[in-house]
Amino acid sequence: MLDRRTEILMAATRVIARRGVRGLRVGELATEAAVSTALIYYHFTDRAGLLRETLAFISDRADRYTAERDPGAHPGGPRAELEQVLMLELQDTADVRENSTAWGELRATAVFEPGLREDLAKVTHTWVYEIADLLARARPDGTAPAHAAAAERLTALVEGLSTRWLSGSLPLDHARQLVRGAIDTELGGSGAVG
Amino acid sequence: MLDRRTEILMAATRVIARRGVRGLRVGELATEAAVSTALIYYHFTDRAGLLRETLAFISDRADRYTAERDPGAHPGGPRAELEQVLMLELQDTADVRENSTAWGELRATAVFEPGLREDLAKVTHTWVYEIADLLARARPDGTAPAHAAAAERLTALVEGLSTRWLSGSLPLDHARQLVRGAIDTELGGSGAVG
DNA sequence: GTCTATAATACGATAGAC
DNA sequence: GTCTATCGTATTATAGAC
Known part of the structure; x- marks a missing residue:
């Protein structure tokens, strides 16, 4: 059985996937988690702290992937x-959708918020390094x-495609196909234009 | 001489570049445009309408590039x-920064707002088609x-790199270098890993 | 068309009972 | 630990004068 605190974090992840980080309202989170707003402020210092912990929670879950x-x-x-590793971000399961959206x-x-940049850079670096x-x-x-540059291109591409997918401008299958083509191209395979 | 309406739209673009779409406050926009909030509601129906028109304004300006x-x-x-066309999005001038940030x-x-998706898809398609x-x-x-797929990859890559640049995780010069490498790679040049 | 002043409400956060 | 009730303020939006 999960404790309330974890339940709130999971509910926050769902709300972020639905409304975005900046669209998260403490009241809506309370409803989603079926608790009172006061309880949220009991478990977390304030909205900013709640957000920090939720993003850490999401990162941990993604790390486990x-x-x-x-x-x-x-x-x-x-x-x-x-x-396979590149495709992890492009799957239509609730978990991945939640994580990709939050990411x-x-x-x-x-x-717009420089305070978040450090965490972001760290996780990005880990990912790029793994791909390299x-x-x-x-x-x-x-x-x-050359490997480092190719890794930066592939990961940035996946991020770009992920946003297009989540914003409804690109079907998931198509996005995945484009990633396969990019891997071919980067590995000097038969994917290039000519 | 520009009319007030256009001045407000330009001010809104600046505020969005500084605070984001969801960070835009009508009061802050009024200050930026040096008008009253009431005037903004005179020229635009409500905050949502203002946002719609501002995003159209930004799209038009990007088209003109x-x-x-x-x-x-x-x-x-x-x-x-x-x-040159791909690099248009990756330049450190006030105009491009504003447009890229707003974009x-x-x-x-x-x-999170399906209402915006149609506009987005249209402008994206125009860009991809031009690159193809x-x-x-x-x-x-x-x-x-093959040209269409390469164009989708290159534009999605530029979007991904642009976000990394604007969020401070990637120096502009590096981003530009990566785009050059991607062009080489897609054209079957010497950019590939091997 | 543009302003000042203000109404209406949404939202973050807290007090206090249990 | 958890709730109900509420406060204070930020924000959207409008009324009414000029």
């Missing part, structure tokens, strides 16, 4: 592992700077 | 033109679907 994998031991080899919100909010590592294993002949 | 160019008559050929906000807001056309001119040997 990847942390639970067994790195390097992927059956399909590094190429398949690379594709996009975090990025969008950081444009997989690229290095998929193409051991490439240079480290 | 590219519409005013002389398509096909670029001195450096289609490859240079392609690079990112429009996308981020559309995730330039790719076709740069590589006439490629197929139309």
Whole structure:
């Protein structure tokens, strides 16, 4: 059985997925969690603190996506592992939708709130580094700077596509296909225009 | 001489660039535009209407970036033109910063407000189509679907990089370098990992 | 068309009972 | 720990003078 505090954090994640970080109202969260607003202020100092803890909660959950994998031991080899890791952000399950939405919100909010930037940079760096590592294993002949640049491009692409998906301008299947094409292209495969 | 209405729209663009769509307060806009809040409600029905018109205003201005160019008559050929058009979103001038910030906000807001999605899809489609056309001119040997996919990847990449730039996680020069690398890679040049 | 003044309400946050 | 009730303020929106 989960404690109330965790229930509130999960409810906050759902509300953020529905209304955005900046659209979260403490009153609406109370309704979603089926508690009073006073209880929220009992468990969290204020709205800002609640938001901080919720974003940490979401990050942890996202970390677990990847942390639970067994790195390097992927059956399909590094190429398949690379594709799988990049596709983690592009799946239509409640969990991933919630996480991707919150993540996009975090990025969008950081444009106007410098206080969020540090957390953001840290998590982004971890992700980029992981992708660069997989690229290095998929193409051991490439240079480290080339792998780093390709990893930055692939992750930024996934973020861009994720926003388009969530904002309804791009079907999920199409977004996934574009990522596959980008992997092909970056690995020097047959994906390029010519 | 501009009329008050247009002055308010320009002021709204500045406020959105500073605070975000959801951070825009009618009172702050009034101060920025040096008018009363009542005047804003005289010229626009309500906050939502003001926002709609401001976002249309921003879209029009962004269209003009590219519409005013002389398509096909670029001195450096289609490859240079392609690079230039993609780089339009990644420049540290007040205008571009305002537009890119507002554009990112429009996308981020559309995730939670379906009413904005139609406008968004239209402008995105125009942009993607323009890039696909330039790719076709740069590589006439490629197929139309390949050009379309590459255009979607390049524009989504620019959006992702733009958000990273504006949220302070990526220096502008680096973002621009990554776009150049992506163009090389998509055109089958020497940019790939291997 | 533009202002000052103010109504109406939404929202974050707290007091105090249980 | 959890609730009901409420306060204070920020914000949207309007009334009415000029």
